[in-house]
Amino acid sequence: MTPSSRVKTLTIDGRPVSARSGETILKVARENNIFIPTLCHMDGLSPVGACRLCLVEIKGSSKLVPACITSIFEGMEVSTKSEQLDKYRKMILALLFSERNHVCSVCVSNGHCELQTLAQTLGLEHVHVPYLYPVMDVDASHERFVSDHSRCVLCTRCVRVCEEIEGAHTWDIMGRGAEAKIISDLNQPWGFSESCTSCGKCVHVCPTGALFEAGKSTAEMTKRQFLPYLSLMRGEKND
């Protein structure tokens, strides 16, 4: 047994589990079929801990930690469910919904949207913060794809997949806070981007209808799960 594969034991929601050293709480939880909500996380991409939906409680710590980037340790006691976590997760979703213009009923991703599914799974029935209704552009300049910033949750999956898998680094983030916005190249219309290879990976990792294939109508945009296969093909291990 190599030192890196040393087995650690811990409990998640009272269940004793074991895992290899260096694994994240999220990975261990998923291996044991314990649900932790995520939005910015995607297997095969580097984790960023941005959306905070995967926050969990650790006994002995007053802070909530994001499960996607927190490594396990021996004797760790993790809670993935509590009244407080439930409240915070709903609050995060409510803030995401209120920050942009998410109109599920007419969205290309209606029925296939991770944000929508999370709201349903976590039981978000009302948004109690005022909607901002920002005026957001739709960029339809690309030959095959459209980006609708109204539906973007700034998860940065597109940025990461483009840089880490495709190697094009077309996408980036401009601005701060509520002003932050995904841009292609140096804030050029997508159709004028010189770096974009039109591979479409960003479109298929987008959790919402923010990036979609041109010509798709309501509820027609389904996303492909290609990253696990890509990782397998490259012979990469998931650890």
Add this chain to the structure above:
Amino acid sequence: MPKTIHIDPVTRIEGHAKITIHLDDKGRVNDARFHVTQFRGFEKMVEGRPFTEMPSVMARICGICPVSHLIASSKACDRILAVQIPTTAILLRRVLNLAQLVQSHALNFFHLSAPDLLLGMDAPVDERNVFGVMQKHPELAKKGIWLRKFGQEIIEWLGGKRIHPAWVVPGGVNAPLASDKRDAILKRIPEAIQITRDALDLYKRILDDFPEETRTFANFPSLFMGLVNDKNELEHYSGTFRFIDAAGHIVADRVSPRDYARYIAESVEPDSYLKSPYYKPMGYENGMYRVGPLARLNIVDRCGTPLADEEWAEFRSLGRGAVLSSFHYHFARLIEILFGIEMIERLLNEPDILSKDVRAVARVNNHEGIGVSEAPRGTLIHHYKVDEHGLMTWANLIIATGHNNLAMNRGVLQVAKHFVDGKNIQEGMLNRVEAVVRAFDPCLSCSTHAVGQMPLRVELYGAEGELLDRKERAS
């Protein structure tokens, strides 16, 4: 002292409206106005959105007839794609549109208008509703609900859901029809026809109970407008515009829907969110026209299906030229239900109906598109302009209820003058004023889709009817 009566809200219609009746010193009706009090703004809010979203977005204008908007909108989008739409897609869209016509007409006749027609205009208010109809005529109420369900189920079987299906898309529809669904619809046709024929018999029996209403419910000369097919028969999906006058003479014929703006202009009234379209060549004063079932049956040379044609002959005998009384919208609606069911059967028996070739795919090939269809309440026009990427830059919608606005206003005044006695106001009098509006079956949520250029006036009246305060907001 002059007095004002407000009927607010007008009940048993789709949407929000009020009626103001102005009385003179002697309590006689001086003027009456129909105001639409709700405001939507679709034409503005779609700017900058991809046109591929339009059928779904525009369908949200209405929960009663979303299919009508889906059809008109997708037809406008078809023009933007500028491609040939597969025949089967057109057949399926036609079936969907007719199913919508059947369910909406059934809703108006059995749920909204039957209380007036079966229980009487003067029946007590707490009985004069659909529940009152259920108590006094349970069999008829059940049939009415069944007939509406028949239409709604077709929409669900074709489109996936009853309200706001996303099935109709630019270029066609997004899934073919399954044979078991077709058979299920065909199986229900005989019962649907029987129920409609029974309702027609009943209507003809009770018609004699409403001589005054028939005479005064928006009964005046006007133009009539609607689509006809190349055989001058009833048409709800494609075809060309025909305008006729009160004598039944053709004023304009074979007008391409693309030329609508040469024939129809819209004026804005200061006291309503609903615009008033008129026939442009005759001007605002004389250009009042009516649309919807009454107009459609007035403009055609025949319906085009056997049972509906028999009833149509009887309908046309009600007037020497065009049938002018808006009370007969009810009759026309029932005939159209019959036509819709017969035509659905015919379309479903077309050999290509189950073909899987139901969608043409293309990019933006045209920067402007006009889509026209006949909605239950009349002609529906969607007109879009897009940029080179297919993002909406401009939209104009002219909706059935809007076309009828001038006629509804005149109808309200006519009924108010005839029935309302300012010295001895009875509830039944005011109900008749509402009932004339109901005869048109207006859909106000649909028709107030515009934004801007709409002055709003709020008037505050004292208990004695004196005007206390007035605020005016110009555009």
